[in-house]
Amino acid sequence: MTIQRREVYLLVKETYSGKVTYVEGLQSVSNYFFDGHARVNDDPNGKATHEEFMDGMRPAQVFYVPSNTSGKWQAAFHSFGCYPEMGAPQLEFIIFVGAYSNDHDRTLDLMREGMDRAYEVIEGTRQLRDGEFTD
Numbered sequence: 001m002t003i004q005r006r007e008v009y010l011l012v013k014e015t016y017s018g019k020v021t022y023v024e025g026l027q028s029v030s031n032y033f034f035d036g037h038a039r040v041n042d043d044p045n046g047k048a049t050h051e052e053f054m055d056g057m058r059p060a061q062v063f064y065v066p067s068n069t070s071g072k073w074q075a076a077f078h079s080f081g082c083y084p085e086m087g088a089p090q091l092e093f094i095i096f097v098g099a100y101s102n103d104h105d106r107t108l109d110l111m112r113e114g115m116d117r118a119y120e121v122i123e124g125t126r127q128l129r130d131g132e133f134t135d
Helices: 035-042 104-123
Strands: 004-014 020-024 047-051 060-064 073-083 091-101 131-133
Touching: 004 104, 035 047, 035 060, 060 104, 073 104, 091 104
Parallel strands: 004 091
Antiparallel strands: 004 020, 020 131, 047 060, 060 073, 073 091
C-alpha cells in the first residue's frame, strides 16, 4: 500500500507598511523558522507563551521580541497526522506555519490565515509554491 504525503512549510509576515508576504516551501521558510526561539532569549524584555489561535487546535508558540525590527510578535505552529484519522491511512501530512507582525492580534490573524492556506494545500485545492509571494 502506498501512502501519499503532503508537507506544508509556510510563513506569513506583515511589514511596517502593512504589506503581507507569503513565504512558501522548505528552503525559503527555513530562513525564518525558530528564529523567535533564539531572539526571545536575547532580548531582556522578550517573552514566550503558548496561545490558542484556532478552535480545536493546540496552542501556538508566541514570542514577543520588542527589539526586533522585522516583527515584534512572532508565532509558530506545527501539526502532523493522516487522513482518514481512523482506519488505513491514505494521506499523511506535515504542517509548519509561522507568522510575524508588529501587533499581537494581527500575528494570530496571520496564523489563522496561514493554517487555512496550509489545509488547502493538504486537501489539494491550493498548490504550494517555493519562494516569497505577495498574493
